Each structure stands twice: as structure tokens, then as C-alpha cells.
Amino acid sequence: xxxxxxxxxxxxxxxxxxxxxxxxxxxxxxxxxxxxxxxxxxxxxxxxxxxxxxxxxxxxxxxxxxxxxxxxxxxxxxxxxxxxxxxxxxxxxxxxxxxxxxxxxxxxxxxxxxxxxxxxxxxxxxxxxxxxxxxxxxxxxxxxxxxxxxxxxxxxxxxxxxxxxxxxxxxxxxxxxxxxxxxxxxxxxxxxxxxxxxxxxxxxxxxxxxxxxxxxxxxxxxxxxxxxxxxxxxxxxxxxxxxxxxxxxxxxxxxxxxxxxxxxxxxxxxxxxxxxxxxxxxxxxxxxxxxxxxxxxxxxxxxxxxxxxxxxxxxxxxxxxxxxxxxxxxxxxxxxxxxxxxxxxxxxxxxxxxxxxxxxxxxxxxxxxxxxxxxxxx
Ligand SMILES: Nc1nc2c(ncn2[C@@H]2O[C@H](COP(=O)(O)OP(=O)(O)OP(=O)(O)O)[C@@H](O)[C@H]2O)c(=O)[nH]1
Numbered sequence: 001x002x003x004x005x006x007x008x009x010x011x012x013x014x015x016x017x018x019x020x021x022x023x024x025x026x027x028x029x030x031x032x033x034x035x036x037x038x039x040x041x042x043x044x045x046x047x048x049x050x051x052x053x054x055x056x057x058x059x060x061x062x063x064x065x066x067x068x069x070x071x072x073x074x075x076x077x078x079x080x081x082x083x084x085x086x087x088x089x090x091x092x093x094x095x096x097x098x099x100x101x102x103x104x105x106x107x108x109x110x111x112x113x114x115x116x117x118x119x120x121x122x123x124x125x126x127x128x129x130x131x132x133x134x135x136x137x138x139x140x141x142x143x144x145x146x147x148x149x150x151x152x153x154x155x156x157x158x159x160x161x162x163x164x165x166x167x168x169x170x171x172x173x174x175x176x177x178x179x180x181x182x183x184x185x186x187x188x189x190x191x192x193x194x195x196x197x198x199x200x201x202x203x204x205x206x207x208x209x210x211x212x213x214x215x216x217x218x219x220x221x222x223x224x225x226x227x228x229x230x231x232x233x234x235x236x237x238x239x240x241x242x243x244x245x246x247x248x249x250x251x252x253x254x255x256x257x258x259x260x261x262x263x264x265x266x267x268x269x270x271x272x273x274x275x276x277x278x279x280x281x282x283x284x285x286x287x288x289x290x291x292x293x294x295x296x297x298x299x300x301x302x303x304x305x306x307x308x309x310x311x312x313x314x315x316x317x318x319x320x321x322x323x324x325x326x327x328x329x330x331x332x333x334x335x336x337x338x339x340x341x342x343x344x345x346x347x348x349x350x351x352x353x354x355x356x357x358x359x360x361x362x363x364x365x366x367x368x369x370x371x372x373x374x375x376x377x378x
Contacts (some may be wrong), residue, residue, distance in 0.1 A: 009069070016068045016080040019121055020061050023085060026114055027057040034096070037104040045099035053096055060088040082122045086131060089115045094138045098146065109167050116174040125179025132171040139164055211261060212268035215290030220298050221349075223288045227300055228349045238302045239309035239342040242356045243271070243316070246335045246368040248295035255329040262327045263334055264295065267320065274316045275299055287312075306342040306373050313338050313371050321369065337363035341374035 009017065031054060037043045038050055045053075064081050067073040073081050093111040100108050112135060119128055143160045146152075207219035215223070227238050245251075245267060252260040268291065275289045285302035292298045301309050317336065324331035339360030343352050355374040363372040 012079075013068060013071070016073075017065060019080060019082075020064050020068065020085070023064075023089070023118065024058065024061045026118070027054070027061070027089075030111060030114070033104075033107065037100060037108075040104075042102060042104035043100045045096070049099060053092060057089075057092055060085065060092070078122070080122060082119070083127065083131075086115055086119055086123075087134065089118070090131065090135055090138065094135075094142055097139075098142060106163055109163060112167060113170060113174070116171055116178065119174075120178050120181055122182065123178055124182045125175055128175030128178050129172070132168070132175050135171055136164070136168050139167060209291040212265055212291050214268050214272065214297070215288060217290070217292050220288065220290040220292060220300070223300055224349045224353070227302055228343065228347075228352070230302075231343055232346060236303055237305065237343050238300060239304045239306055239340060240301070240352060240356050241299050241309055241313050241338050241340045241371075242292065242353070242360045243297040243299065243313070243336050243338045244360055244364070245295040246337055246364075251332055251334075255327065255332065259327045259329045259332065263325055263332055264291075266325045266327075267334060267336075268297070270319050271297060271299070271316055274312070274319050277312070277315065304342075306340060306376070309340050309342065310371060310373060313340060317369070317371065335369035337368045338371050339363055339374065340371060342376060344376060 031050070034043070034045075034050055034053075038045055038047065043049075064073075064085050067081060068079070073079045090112070093108075093115060096111070097105060097108055116128070116131070119131065123131070143164065147157055147160060150156075207215055209216040224240065231237055245263070248260065248263075251263055271289055275287050287302070288300040290298055299312075301312060304312070317338070321335050324333045337360060339356045339358065339362070341352055341356035341359060359372040359374040363370050366372065
């Protein structure tokens, strides 16, 4: 049953349905003292009456279950229908008590305690106090009607007064205690939400490079491993490029470290823009661009062969070289060199990176501002 519940409903709905189930269980449990009282002759209810009350209680719960399971209850502020269920339970309890006398009647006041405990699932103090008022008014109306009708003695009135005051004291206490638990629950929920938000922010920060906002080395390495694994499993190849700004040390030495940082940020945003550009028709898997360290960047291109990677990197190169970067120290000309490699079948990520790095070395040796492609054969 719970597995079926899990597959059909969302978490909140499952929880609400379970609560209604718990309500059914507590009604059924009350059948025991009720039946004993009927059997012992302490009740004028009779077996048909027991059956009638049980059927009414089950009907209330069935309606609540259907309203929750179909999603109909979601249109209300209280989609768990807790308040209507509690009001229905209270009315049923009042109706039932009418048929019990003496000791049995006092004991059955426990029904109200059970109902109020159920309110712990969601009532706040104000709602609890309203339920207490409703219960008290209902009880006074019932007993006055009974006692006046029976022309009861002073003793009978006093006995009811004792029951009534005990009922009111207990329900008022439960209102405050229940409300207190509700406030703790709300606080815990708010703390859990704040913690979840903080966690996701931390997760995001832990994979980002602080300066450029691109992915950091750790995330790039992780993604590279994932891509290798995916390619081994599904046979879909990928390429990788290591991008290195040319003579970045000169930019730093000439204009200062802060201007060097400005260049890195602008460089990153150009690469980011170009990385999003899709070169071929059809849906290409998302590319991962990051800062590998210093003035070195990396892009992972899933489902892309060397020729495709070259198109993408050539566009990046042209875009960077197109115009000098505007910095606080004036225009700075920036170029980069890149080494590209396509994964060979079953090649480990480390070996692939090694080949891309060797290609980058050749690009630098060859005069910079150029791309070099690693060969596919050994
Ligand atoms: N401004 C700035 N500079 C950095 C940062 N990280 C590394 N660098 C500098 O980047 C420079 C890299 O210099 P090199 O490794 O000699 O490379 P290069 O000057 O780009 O020369 P080639 O790569 O051979 O073209 C060093 O001066 C580092 O101090 C950073 O976050 N900000």
C-alpha cells in the first residue's frame, strides 16, 4: 500500500492521506470501549447505533481521503482538511456521548482528548481555542437539552458541571501546548528551508571560480570523469580544449594585477557567450566551460569531434582577437592559444588532457594566437 502511495502521490499528499488513515484507526480503536459500554448496558445506543456511528465516522474519513487523493482539497488554505475533520470528529463525539451515562460518559470524554491530540498535526493556538469554544458550546447545549428535558436533579447538574469544567480545562491546556508545538514545528520548517537554501548556495559556490564565475578546476575534473564514463558506456565521444591566454604575464607586469583580473573576467565572458553558440543543427549536449587555473581555461564539448571542436574554438579565437579589451588602464590586446583533443576509444581522462596539453604546447611554440589539434592516432 505505502509503495503504491509513494508512486502515485507527492510527498505532502502521502502525508495527508496517512493522517486520515490514522484518524480511521483511532475511530476504530474507540469501538472497543464503546462496545463494552453497550454490552454492559451503560449505553442506550444499541448495536445499530454503534454501527451507525462507525459508518458515519468512516464516511467522513472516506470523503476526506477522496478530496485529498484527487487533489481537490488543494484549493483550500488547509489542504489536509484537518479542521473540517476535527469538527466532524467533535460533532460525532458529542452525538455519541448523548447515549452514554454515568461513569461511561465521563470516560468517553477522553474522545475529546484524542481529537485534540490529532490537532497537533497542524493547529495553532488560535485554531485550538476556537475548537475548544466549539466543544464547550456543543457540550453545554447537549447537556442543557438533556438535563432540562429530563427535569434533572441538582446532583445531576453538578455532575455535568464537573465533567464540563474538566473538559474545558483539559482542552484549554491542550490548546496552548498544541499551539506551542505548532510554533516549534513552524520554526523547524523555516530553519530547514534556510538550511536547504544555504546548502545549495554552498554547493554552487564550491564549483565556481570566484573571479570569473565560470566552473572551477574541481568541477571541470569531475565533469571530465563523468564524460569519460558516459563515453565508455554509450560510445558517444567528446572533445576537450585547453585555452591559455598568450603572454598574460606581460599584461600583468605592464598594467598591474588588477587589470590582469579585468582581462580574465572579460575573457571569460567572451568564451561563455561563444560556448553557448550551437554550431550544428539538432540538440547538442551542454558544453562545460571553466577556469582551470591562472590564465588557463578549459571547455568540454560532449558529442563533438575534433572538427566540431575546432569550429567552436576558432569562433572563440576570432571573437577574442576581434578588438582590444577595454580596461581601466586603456585598451589591451588579448590573444590565446589552444590545444584540442578528441577522446580516443576507452581513453582515460588523464591521457586525453595530456594530449590536449601537448597540443597547446605546440600552439605556443608555433607562435601563439592559434589552435593545435592532437592527432587521433598514436
Ligand atoms: N591578474 C592575475 N594574474 C594571474 C592570476 N593567476 C595567475 N596569474 C598570472 O598569470 C601569469 C602566467 O604567466 P605564464 O605562465 O608565464 O604565462 P604567459 O605569460 O601567459 O605566457 P604564455 O602562456 O607562454 O603565453 C603569471 O604572471 C601569474 O602571476 C590571476 O588570478 N589574476
